[in-house]
Amino acid sequence: MKVTVSRKAHFNAAHRLYRKDWSDEQNNAIFGKCNNPNYHGHNYELIASVTGEIDQETGYVIDVKILKDIIKTEIEDAFDHKNLNLDVEEFKSLNPTAENIVIIIYNKLKAKLESNLELEVTLYETPRNFVTYSGK
Numbered sequence: 001m002k003v004t005v006s007r008k009a010h011f012n013a014a015h016r017l018y019r020k021d022w023s024d025e026q027n028n029a030i031f032g033k034c035n036n037p038n039y040h041g042h043n044y045e046l047i048a049s050v051t052g053e054i055d056q057e058t059g060y061v062i063d064v065k066i067l068k069d070i071i072k073t074e075i076e077d078a079f080d081h082k083n084l085n086l087d088v089e090e091f092k093s094l095n096p097t098a099e100n101i102v103i104i105i106y107n108k109l110k111a112k113l114e115s116n117l118e119l120e121v122t123l124y125e126t127p128r129n130f131v132t133y134s135g136k
């Protein structure tokens with residue numbers, strides 16, 4: 001019997017969507033306002049969902065305090081109040097779209113979880129726009 005345990009978290013960050021190898025015209029055509037050279041910000045919300053068997057001794061799939069601490073260290077401390085393009089190593093050569101951000105978040109969290117636990121991450125870039133990744 002598997003149960004999913006979820007934790008919500010939040011960070012504010014700035015980004016710019018563009019490719020250095022494209023012309024200004026091409027970047028504007030594809031990325032529009034998101035290509036603003038002076039960057040723009042989002043209030044990102046994320047939901048990390050961990051699925052696994054319930055430990056018979058503790059009754060937990062994962063201690064939510066442990067999940068909370070992993071999200072704090074790996075994601076909030078790394079991304080909150082940062083310029084993703086300039087301050088975060090992973091995005092120096094990777095366009096910080098919601099799709100790419102959710103994969104980076106997934107990989108950082110997955111590396112800190114027990115290997116028998118499954119993970120799914122949903123990232124909200126706006127209240128209406130969100131992406132989900134579960135390692136597939």
Ligand code: NI
Nearest residue numbers: 015034040042
């Ligand atoms: Ni944006």
